[in-house]
Amino acid sequence: MDLLIFQVPILMVQASLDGILLGILFALIAYGMALQWGVMNIINIAQGDLVILGGYITYFMYLSGIHPALGVIVAPAIMYFVGVGLYKLVINKVVDRDLFISILATFGISILFMQLMNFAFGADVVLANSEFGTTMLFNNSVTLPNSKIFAAIISIIFAIGLVIYMRKSKLGRAIRATAQNARAAKILGVDTEKVYAATFGINAALCGVAGALVAITFTIHPYMGLPYTIRSFMIVIIAGLGNLPGVAVSGMGLGVFEEFADYILGTEFRIGSVFMLLVLILVYRRFKLSKKREYLK
Amino acid sequence: MINKNIILYAAILIFGVIAPFVLPAFKVQLSILCILIVLALTWNIQGGEMGYNTFGNILFYGLGMYLCASVQVGMFFPLAEWTESGGEKTFVHTPSQFFQGMAYGLVVAAIVPTIVAGLIGYAILGLRGHYFAICTLGLGVAAGEISGGIEIIGAGQGFTTPPFPEVGDLEARGEFFYFLSFLVLVLTFIAVKSIYSTRFKLILNAIRDNEDKAEAMGIQTMKYKIIGWMISAFFCGLAGGIMGGLVGYIDSTDVAFDGREMGVFMVLMAILGGKGTLWGPVIGATIFHIFKEGFWTFFLGWQYVALGVLIVVIVIYFPEGIMGWLREKYPERFGEVVDEADRKAQVELK
Numbered sequence: 334m335d336l337l338i339f340q341v342p343i344l345m346v347q348a349s350l351d352g353i354l355l356g357i358l359f360a361l362i363a364y365g366m367a368l369q370w371g372v373m374n375i376i377n378i379a380q381g382d383l384v385i386l387g388g389y390i391t392y393f394m395y396l397s398g399i400h401p402a403l404g405v406i407v408a409p410a411i412m413y414f415v416g417v418g419l420y421k422l423v424i425n426k427v428v429d430r431d432l433f434i435s436i437l438a439t440f441g442i443s444i445l446f447m448q449l450m451n452f453a454f455g456a457d458v459v460l461a462n463s464e465f466g467t468t469m470l471f472n473n474s475v476t477l478p479n480s481k482i483f484a485a486i487i488s489i490i491f492a493i494g495l496v497i498y499m500r501k502s503k504l505g506r507a508i509r510a511t512a513q514n515a516r517a518a519k520i521l522g523v524d525t526e527k528v529y530a531a532t533f534g535i536n537a538a539l540c541g542v543a544g545a546l547v548a549i550t551f552t553i554h555p556y557m558g559l560p561y562t563i564r565s566f567m568i569v570i571i572a573g574l575g576n577l578p579g580v581a582v583s584g585m586g587l588g589v590f591e592e593f594a595d596y597i598l599g600t601e602f603r604i605g606s607v608f609m610l611l612v613l614i615l616v617y618r619r620f621k622l623s624k625k626r627e628y629l630k
Numbered sequence: 631m632i633n634k635n636i637i638l639y640a641a642i643l644i645f646g647v648i649a650p651f652v653l654p655a656f657k658v659q660l661s662i663l664c665i666l667i668v669l670a671l672t673w674n675i676q677g678g679e680m681g682y683n684t685f686g687n688i689l690f691y692g693l694g695m696y697l698c699a700s701v702q703v704g705m706f707f708p709l710a711e712w713t714e715s716g717g718e719k720t721f722v723h724t725p726s727q728f729f730q731g732m733a734y735g736l737v738v739a740a741i742v743p744t745i746v747a748g749l750i751g752y753a754i755l756g757l758r759g760h761y762f763a764i765c766t767l768g769l770g771v772a773a774g775e776i777s778g779g780i781e782i783i784g785a786g787q788g789f790t791t792p793p794f795p796e797v798g799d800l801e802a803r804g805e806f807f808y809f810l811s812f813l814v815l816v817l818t819f820i821a822v823k824s825i826y827s828t829r830f831k832l833i834l835n836a837i838r839d840n841e842d843k844a845e846a847m848g849i850q851t852m853k854y855k856i857i858g859w860m861i862s863a864f865f866c867g868l869a870g871g872i873m874g875g876l877v878g879y880i881d882s883t884d885v886a887f888d889g890r891e892m893g894v895f896m897v898l899m900a901i902l903g904g905k906g907t908l909w910g911p912v913i914g915a916t917i918f919h920i921f922k923e924g925f926w927t928f929f930l931g932w933q934y935v936a937l938g939v940l941i942v943v944i945v946i947y948f949p950e951g952i953m954g955w956l957r958e959k960y961p962e963r964f965g966e967v968v969d970e971a972d973r974k975a976q977v978e979l980k
Contacts, residue, residue: 376764433759433760436683440941444941445942448932448938449935563771599779605771612765615768616754616765618761619757623756
């Protein structure tokens with residue numbers, strides 16, 4: 334093999350570390366998707382576009398002279414209201430409907446967001462430079478930008494914070510109750526409409542955090558949303574709904590896979606390999622499930 | 631009733647044949663309309679009749695497009711040099727080469743996607759509901775990304791299809807592609823209509839309504855799902871091959887595997903017209919095409935905003951489509967026997 338990664342094995346360490354840090358970020362987005370999938374039974378194709386929108390908020394803070402790291406506080410605050418507004422406008426009409434309706438409706442939102450962002454922010458690839466510097470490891474052969482480490486730490490903090498919030502707070506308990514049985518929760522006095530709005534808002538806020546981190550560590554572009562949706566969907570189906578450690582692990586696994594695919598197949602096949610992996614996982618899942626004995630209910 | 635239908639079909643056929651001479655300025659638009667109707671009709675076999683909402687039929691469309699062009703070029707000239715020269719006229723097809731290449735290209739463009747549909751159909755048609763929808767979405771995007779990285783078919787810079795040879799007058803190119811796409815449309819319509827009058831359609835509907843029960847009744851659902859998808863792929867491939875020649879330039883993500891335009895259009899057209907009906911996709915595609923052309927011309931730049939809003943509005947407020955709405959309004963016309971008291975009760979319920 335004449336591939337660079339096999340000639341210089343230290344690159345494998347580089348790819349693994351990059352992948353794990355990236356994967357933690359993916360896991361955060363996937364966590365938001367798992368949350369609203371579990372509670373509202375909706376697959377949000379616009380998830381990735383919410384991420385990108387969060388990224389643009391951070392980018393504009395950076396342009397106006399504020400340090401982009403503060404974006405992780407401002408972006409979720411704004412995105413929460415974007416999420417609630419989106420729920421009130423569109424999503425509440427598709428909650429109880431056929432799943433395909435919600436997929437198509439959010440697909441429409443995704444196209445709309447893409448184009449509006451393209452108008453508002455231009456079609457250039459941008460990034461918010463945090464100027465955090467880099468860390469050198471292993472005798473300077475592995476380079477880690479500090480911004481990636483920062484992104485991973487912030488993601489972990491937000492994820493843990495949300496888990497605690499879901500366990501302890503009143504709204505968190507209401508959300509979990511609605512996820513288990515919406516009808517029973519309604520009977521017991523939970524305002525499910527409010528819970529749904531809050532869930533979608535929290536999901537959007539998580540996307541906002543992730544977007545801010547994406548803007549700091551990588552680049553953003555109006556049309557880059559869909560891969561983030563697919564990644565988070567993939568992570569959720571590998572881990573299974575409601576399996577948070579699984580989300581974290583499969584997120585990191587996906588990150589590492591992507592970095593290796595980048596080195597081995599070449600950058601032009603990176604996104605393609607992610608989508609192919611999705612197809613392969615779903616096919617694997619189908620053949621695994623078809624071995625199970627089934628019966629009619 | 632039968633007489634009425636024959637008159638209707640004859641009128642459409644005659645209009646189809648004379649249209650390019652009556653409306654010469656709209657030849658290209660009419661050809662695109664034919665292609666769109668074909669795509670909507672074939673999507674309807676999955677999404678409407680079978681209940682498998684796919685975003686992946688664009689895969690066969692794009693595949694057909696690339697295959698047709700590759701065969702047309704590769705039969706006579708080295709393909710790699712053709713794509714490398716990026717459409718510069720280093721090689722020129724003679725008229726007979728062009729038409730011969732197009733004919734073989736269309737055959738390949740129809741057959742290979744059918745085989746591909748059979749193979750991947752076996753793997754992914756076992757998925758249900760949203761897993762299937764997302765999986766096919768992934769397939770479409772993956773095909774676009776991957777074909778954008780393959781050098782021999784032009785990679786990122788695109789693939790120029792052979793230019794139309796200089797035969798006949800200036801109108802010849804438009805007329806050729808119009809009649810080709812109209813022929814495919816007629817073939818597709820006949821195929822779909824004859825399918826819909828057989829037991830096969832009932833099986834597809836049984837799969838849509840309750841797949842587990844259909845299986846319990848002894849129907850080999852997988853077999854019929856795969857056959858249904860292969861029929862779609864056959865006509866999608868043909869449509870793609872013609873569209874490639876019509877556009878004259880193939881780009882991996884903007885023309886061939888264009889999930890953001892064509893891939894959504896076919897779903898939207900079928901839903902707009904009314905999925906699960908024969909005429910729904912035809913009507914939906916026609917209205918959609920008129921709307922789209924108007925919007926694309928007068929509000930250039932805002933077309934995707936309009937498209938996004940349109941998708942949301944149609945899906946939320948109008949999921950039954952035009953045919954569904956008509957059916958609710960005039961059930962007698964659709965051969966349904968309606969009890970007057972029953973209808974009044976329903977109106978009161980609303």
